[in-house]
Amino acid sequence: MSQYKRTLKELELHAVLHWPEDMLSKYTDVSILPLLQKTQDSFLSIIKCASKTPLSWIDALENCEELDGQLFLKHLMIISDIGGEALNKLPPLEQYLPDGEMCFIWKEGEFVYKLKTLGKCNLSNSGLKVESKYFIQRNKNIVFKFKESMSQKSKDICMLLLFGSGLINDCFPVEIKEKCVLGEYLGQPQYLENFVKQRYLSVSKQMGGTAANAMGQIAQSYVVDRLTECLEGGWSVKSNGTLPNVFHTENDKLTNFDIVVKSPSEKYYGIEVSFQVTTNSVIERKARESEAMMNSVHAAGHKICYVIDGAGNIKIRRSAVSTLCDHSDCTVAMSPSEIQHLAEFMASGE
Numbered sequence: 001m002s003q004y005k006r007t008l009k010e011l012e013l014h015a016v017l018h019w020p021e022d023m024l025s026k027y028t029d030v031s032i033l034p035l036l037q038k039t040q041d042s043f044l045s046i047i048k049c050a051s052k053t054p055l056s057w058i059d060a061l062e063n064c065e066e067l068d069g070q071l072f073l074k075h076l077m078i079i080s081d082i083g084g085e086a087l088n089k090l091p092p093l094e095q096y097l098p099d100g101e102m103c104f105i106w107k108e109g110e111f112v113y114k115l116k117t118l119g120k121c122n123l124s125n126s127g128l129k130v131e132s133k134y135f136i137q138r139n140k141n142i143v144f145k146f147k148e149s150m151s152q153k154s155k156d157i158c159m160l161l162l163f164g165s166g167l168i169n170d171c172f173p174v175e176i177k178e179k180c181v182l183g184e185y186l187g188q189p190q191y192l193e194n195f196v197k198q199r200y201l202s203v204s205k206q207m208g209g210t211a212a213n214a215m216g217q218i219a220q221s222y223v224v225d226r227l228t229e230c231l232e233g234g235w236s237v238k239s240n241g242t243l244p245n246v247f248h249t250e251n252d253k254l255t256n257f258d259i260v261v262k263s264p265s266e267k268y269y270g271i272e273v274s275f276q277v278t279t280n281s282v283i284e285r286k287a288r289e290s291e292a293m294m295n296s297v298h299a300a301g302h303k304i305c306y307v308i309d310g311a312g313n314i315k316i317r318r319s320a321v322s323t324l325c326d327h328s329d330c331t332v333a334m335s336p337s338e339i340q341h342l343a344e345f346m347a348s349g350e
Contacts, residue, residue: 004330004345008322015333017311042067043075051187069150074130076161080179084125093118096172104166117153219275230343234264245300268302275310287320290327309334
């Protein structure tokens with residue numbers, strides 16, 4: 001059974017680290033944050049080198065194989081905290097600009113950019129094609145090869161989000177302009193990297209309350225679906241269940257597990273799932289309690305297993321993950337072959 005009770009080093013060999021693409025394809029409408037994190041370095045590389053003129057980012061983007069034009073716009077929307085729905089509530093943007101031109105200060109000089117499409121047009125997320133489902137429909141493998149040119153409407157919005165704070169010929173609301181500051185720092189690589197990464201830390205916290213819970217449920221559902229496919233003939237696989245006679249010591253309530261599996265011969269397996277959306281406090285708490293939890297589960301005649309993956313866990317929370325591996329009957333990563341490995345462990349006990 002040693003192939004099932006893995007060490008952290010062994011688990012790391014099987015880890016996928018980022019959200020499996022088939023999971024994103026099925027569930028990414030809940031949150032686009034994992035995809036943004038995955039492409040953040042490509043986004044940074046574009047804005048770091050795009051410093052010759054205010055339009056240099058367009059050429060840099062066209063030469064980027066990993067980042068789609070619409071996803072570049074989505075990055076800007078997240079960083080500026082101005083989404084399509086907010087833009088669409090404004091009057092036609094040309095009403096804020098004489099002759100439909102953006103005149104702004106850049107590198108101590110004036111630059112004029114002519115808006116080409118921003119009359120009465122749809123600037124909602126769907127109208128700009130920046131909904132999560134658009135990216136999945138565009139390419140099922142989440143690999144952006146820039147198969148088509150960025151739309152002119154998207155370019156116009158990018159220019160506003162990049163350089164809006166420097167406008168000198170406009171009547172945009174202050175609360176809009178003060179968020180459109182990224183373009184001021186083109187040509188300052190270190191500042192840009194710090195600014196973007198700090199912004200994403202903030203975004204992660206903002207989305208954390210809803211997205212973390214939702215994505216945690218997605219990871220859990222993914223494991224349930226895979227195990228259900230792998231275990232046929234009298235097996236029961238359920239989310240959020242309890243094991244017979246396994247209690248919280250402080251209140252004598254049955255302990256809840258992310259997933260509970262019951263075999264045809266009524267053997268029980270409690271499974272805990274942790275991906276990078278799991279907060280530090282949760283993973284650290286689970287590690288502290290893991291030895292007592294394993295003892296309690298074994299005393300009741302059951303097995304405890306962990307599905308652990310994600311760069312945040314494998315690369316950063318190594319001590320906690322190592323402790324969980326020490327107190328697990330079977331530890332696997334988040335991929336179809338790994339869930340199959342978990343199913344084989346359970347089937348071997350029949």
